[in-house]
Amino acid sequence: MTTIAVVSAGLSEPSSSHLLADRLAAGVGAVLPVEVRTVHLRDVARDVADNLVTGFPSARLKAVVDDVVGADGLIAVTPTFNASYSGLFKSFVDVLEPESLAGKPVLIGATGGTERHSLVLDYALRPLFAYLKADVVPTGVYAASSDWGSPQGLSDRIDRASAELAGLLAGRAPAAPVDKFADVVPFDQLLAGKRHS
Amino acid sequence: MQFGVFTVGDVTPDPTTGRTPTEAERIKAMVAIALKAEEVGLDVFATGEHHNPPFVPSSPTTMLGYIAARTERLVLSTATTLITTNDPVKIAEDFAMLQHLADGRVDLMMGRGNTGPVYPWFGKDIRDGIDLAIENYHLLHRLWREDVVDWEGRHRTPLQSFTSTPRPLDGVPPFVWHGSIRSPEIAEQAAYYGDGFFANNIFWPKEHFIRLINLYRERYEHYGHGSAGQAVVGLGGQVFMRRNSQDAVREFRPYFDNAPVYGHGPSLEDFTSQTPLTVGSPQEVVEKTLSFRQHFGDYQRQLFLVDHAGLPLKTVLEQLDLLGEIVPVLRREFAAGRPAEVPDAPTHASLRQAAAQRKAEVR
Numbered sequence: 099m100t101t102i103a104v105v106s107a108g109l110s111e112p113s114s115s116h117l118l119a120d121r122l123a124a125g126v127g128a129v130l131p132v133e134v135r136t137v138h139l140r141d142v143a144r145d146v147a148d149n150l151v152t153g154f155p156s157a158r159l160k161a162v163v164d165d166v167v168g169a170d171g172l173i174a175v176t177p178t179f180n181a182s183y184s185g186l187f188k189s190f191v192d193v194l195e196p197e198s199l200a201g202k203p204v205l206i207g208a209t210g211g212t213e214r215h216s217l218v219l220d221y222a223l224r225p226l227f228a229y230l231k232a233d234v235v236p237t238g239v240y241a242a243s244s245d246w247g248s249p250q251g252l253s254d255r256i257d258r259a260s261a262e263l264a265g266l267l268a269g270r271a272p273a274a275p276v277d278k279f280a281d282v283v284p285f286d287q288l289l290a291g292k293r294h295s
Numbered sequence: 296m297q298f299g300v301f302t303v304g305d306v307t308p309d310p311t312t313g314r315t316p317t318e319a320e321r322i323k324a325m326v327a328i329a330l331k332a333e334e335v336g337l338d339v340f341a342t343g344e345h346h347n348p349p350f351v352p353s354s355p356t357t358m359l360g361y362i363a364a365r366t367e368r369l370v371l372s373t374a375t376t377l378i379t380t381n382d383p384v385k386i387a388e389d390f391a392m393l394q395h396l397a398d399g400r401v402d403l404m405m406g407r408g409n410t411g412p413v414y415p416w417f418g419k420d421i422r423d424g425i426d427l428a429i430e431n432y433h434l435l436h437r438l439w440r441e442d443v444v445d446w447e448g449r450h451r452t453p454l455q456s457f458t459s460t461p462r463p464l465d466g467v468p469p470f471v472w473h474g475s476i477r478s479p480e481i482a483e484q485a486a487y488y489g490d491g492f493f494a495n496n497i498f499w500p501k502e503h504f505i506r507l508i509n510l511y512r513e514r515y516e517h518y519g520h521g522s523a524g525q526a527v528v529g530l531g532g533q534v535f536m537r538r539n540s541q542d543a544v545r546e547f548r549p550y551f552d553n554a555p556v557y558g559h560g561p562s563l564e565d566f567t568s569q570t571p572l573t574v575g576s577p578q579e580v581v582e583k584t585l586s587f588r589q590h591f592g593d594y595q596r597q598l599f600l601v602d603h604a605g606l607p608l609k610t611v612l613e614q615l616d617l618l619g620e621i622v623p624v625l626r627r628e629f630a631a632g633r634p635a636e637v638p639d640a641p642t643h644a645s646l647r648q649a650a651a652q653r654k655a656e657v658r
Binding site: 153279 | 425426429430433449479480482483484486487498499500503506507510514518556557558559560561565566569
């Protein structure tokens, strides 16, 4: 079955970021049968900080990272802090191996106290995932506090974004993680200055 | 099986006193550690090479030459020699000279160095790191094996009719280890030449190094140097011992908590469960060290880090006394059940004998 990882950087409990992430995952599930693995970064906050210091993930964080990079698709939701993604969200992205999200279908979401921050999706999150060479769906979903009390709008955006991610995932080959140990460049090629065959 | 110590040569304040040793004190401390290593029966002393504060060992063969004159048995090595930013011609000359002075008690470990600014200080670019390691070592390998070398590459001026002097002692180049923490390319390089592979496993979990070492072993066999089990593997270790386990933990904790590499991160308990770091009784160090063989196979060289994070020299020398006590136990235990086909780490004597044998076979 298609797997999606749902990463939420929400810090409070309950958290509107968790709520938005769950709604997005349910939206995808309504269109396509998916297995969902949800990660609340708060639960591995110290592990992420330790990884930044030591250069390796704890066993607990490694399981989370493996879930995220091994999933067929990713839903990534962060609260908006000081006009950008949260530090914890970025730190988690920073401990992922380079290229590990390359080509991965990603749906981005953000939450905030006011709709004035809604462009955080397009000036902060989208460029970040563009740099990571992820395949970000056109619609991102921003939920301000006021959206949770609106009759329409948010649900429509969730449905549209979820359908876009489901569309990208449908019929796609399962994610195949890169294994640099399994695919070693023979030495004669290294000697000839060819790092990558 | 060889046992020894390797040192980074960092000048770090002692977190319990706030006192920072002078460069002179640190350099002399490194020498004292080497002399003590021989005194307590260890086999190897290896120094790092660094070109930026807070590290002192910028000139390894100067230090090793001095230690050579004051020791008789100890093998002098490096951890690592920067094959990227050093001119391979100068490495060839420096270490051949050291070989002669030390009567062959010399080998060295190639490394790339991971500090970006060091590369431009020596006219290089860190983005060429792997390419430099491959091309420079290929030249070094030839300079020690061919009396006259014509050479042209991408990273150094060409050489025409060049002879590196002095020639290696007895015509036998020093044994080379290739050190790497994460690059499969370096495991491939070590395997290609039939050189040793040193995995500095001390800061990371074993799962990563199992893959790296297995790759080296497989490729060593692929290139026809022997079976995978005969490949020459070295490992790091990091220990702090007191007779009583709790005393070791209590005394080492402030050094751990403030250590330059991992301090202010995971707890001592988390780090010891995740990496080779062992803080405890000599028996606990023996048990942890013996477990390496289960993960990585029978291997040839075990180097311990004992002198970093601002530990005072007196404490480090006490650690060496304790290492001297456990190494005979480790030798005995590692020898038990070791397949006969697994070789010891090459030495000048064994390499000279092998060369003589090859010569006799050709005749």
